[in-house]
Amino acid sequence: MKAIRIHEFGGPEVLKYEDIPDPQPGPGEIRIKIIAAGVNPMDWKIRRGYISSLPLPMIMGLDVAGTVDIVGKGEVSFKPGDEVFAKVGIGKGGYAEYTVARAAEMARKPESIGFVESAAIPTAGLAAWQSLFDLAGLEKGQSVLIHGAAGGVGTFAVQFAKWKGAYVIGTASEKNAEFLKSIGVDEVIDYKNQRFEDLVGNLDVVLDTIGGDTFERSWGVLKPGGFLVTTVASIPEGEPEKRGVRAKSLMTQSDGKELAQIASIIDERKIKPIVATVLPMADAQKAHEMSEALHTRGKIVLRVREDS
Numbered sequence: 296m297k298a299i300r301i302h303e304f305g306g307p308e309v310l311k312y313e314d315i316p317d318p319q320p321g322p323g324e325i326r327i328k329i330i331a332a333g334v335n336p337m338d339w340k341i342r343r344g345y346i347s348s349l350p351l352p353m354i355m356g357l358d359v360a361g362t363v364d365i366v367g368k369g370e371v372s373f374k375p376g377d378e379v380f381a382k383v384g385i386g387k388g389g390y391a392e393y394t395v396a397r398a399a400e401m402a403r404k405p406e407s408i409g410f411v412e413s414a415a416i417p418t419a420g421l422a423a424w425q426s427l428f429d430l431a432g433l434e435k436g437q438s439v440l441i442h443g444a445a446g447g448v449g450t451f452a453v454q455f456a457k458w459k460g461a462y463v464i465g466t467a468s469e470k471n472a473e474f475l476k477s478i479g480v481d482e483v484i485d486y487k488n489q490r491f492e493d494l495v496g497n498l499d500v501v502l503d504t505i506g507g508d509t510f511e512r513s514w515g516v517l518k519p520g521g522f523l524v525t526t527v528a529s530i531p532e533g534e535p536e537k538r539g540v541r542a543k544s545l546m547t548q549s550d551g552k553e554l555a556q557i558a559s560i561i562d563e564r565k566i567k568p569i570v571a572t573v574l575p576m577a578d579a580q581k582a583h584e585m586s587e588a589l590h591t592r593g594k595i596v597l598r599v600r601e602d603s
């Protein structure tokens with residue numbers, strides 16, 4: 296099969312478009328014929344070698360959408376031909392014509408959207424869902440500030456929070472203000488010209504996808520007992536207690552049941568994946584360059600086969 300692999304860590308030039316053997320599903324595994332693969336910042340962080348002890352060569356990518364091709368012995372949840380999407384393990388491969396996954400990592404894709412949009416969901420959608428609901432416990436009527444609201448995680452988080460009935464404030468640059476209002480943000484803060492802590496406070500939840508100074512300044516806008524959840528920073532020991540709030544750093548988990556919940560909300564037309572750029576898989580280098588520029592709106596998706 297064709298796949299994008301790395302043989303060494305480094306810049307986008309280490310991404311190689313190659314022919315490699317098709318993966319074979321073991322007992323309890325499912326082979327997916329991939330039609331589209333989502334791109335995440337995690338992909339270029341892995342490519343750069345930011346995660347230690349990963350074996351090389353490695354197929355890139357975590358998010359896939361496609362059809363079930365072969366079902367391994369003992370697996371009964373899916374059958375050949377099912378249209379699915381999944382967040383697969385590191386190195387299993389998303390930027391490839393086939394991958395293998397476990398039933399627990401996948402779900403039937405939303406019926407109302409195509410494979411390209413479905414491939415945009417897994418990592419960013421699960422990160423937003425797990426941050427807001429599993430960790431912070433966001434509820435109807437609460438307020439949430441979402442940093443990086445126009446990005447992959449942010450565009451899902453905004454829509455999930457609105458679906459839940461929360462009041463949503465989002466930070467982005469001015470060029471994204473109208474777009475963010477169109478997907479449900481109640482208040483947009485232009486982070487380049489405004490300081491969010493001058494404009495909002497006493498919030499129930501902050502979701503930080505930016506880190507650094509943005510993370511540091513976020514403690515002060517929470518109400519007592521409020522929740523700071525971050526996808527990028529580590530929480531200093533004792534800091535939440537000192538501030539009288541709660542805080543957690545997210546480690547997104549593959550979760551087929553949550554993917555199925557997200558798919559059903561999409562099919563109810565309550566939310567939709569935002570895909571800004573679609574490129575052929577062979578252009579993975581370009582996709583990584585775009586993602587590393589840190590200003591993606593929504594998601595970048597690689598088209599693996601033309602039948603999507």
Ligand SMILES: NC(=O)c1ccc[n+]([C@@H]2O[C@H](COP(=O)([O-])OP(=O)(O)OC[C@H]3O[C@@H](n4cnc5c(N)ncnc54)[C@H](OP(=O)(O)O)[C@@H]3O)[C@@H](O)[C@H]2O)c1
Nearest residue numbers: 336422443445446447448467468504526545546547590591
């Ligand atoms: N821990 C986990 O399990 C987990 C899971 C998923 C993602 N992550 C991490 O979370 C981060 C976000 O992921 P993502 O997929 O959402 O990234 P992304 O799509 O690349 O985010 C790009 C967005 O960030 C915005 N942005 C850049 N600087 C900003 C700032 N200072 N303030 C507010 N917005 C800013 C940009 O908006 P403008 O163009 O308007 O500037 C752009 O829309 C990444 O570092 C990723 O690795 C972690």
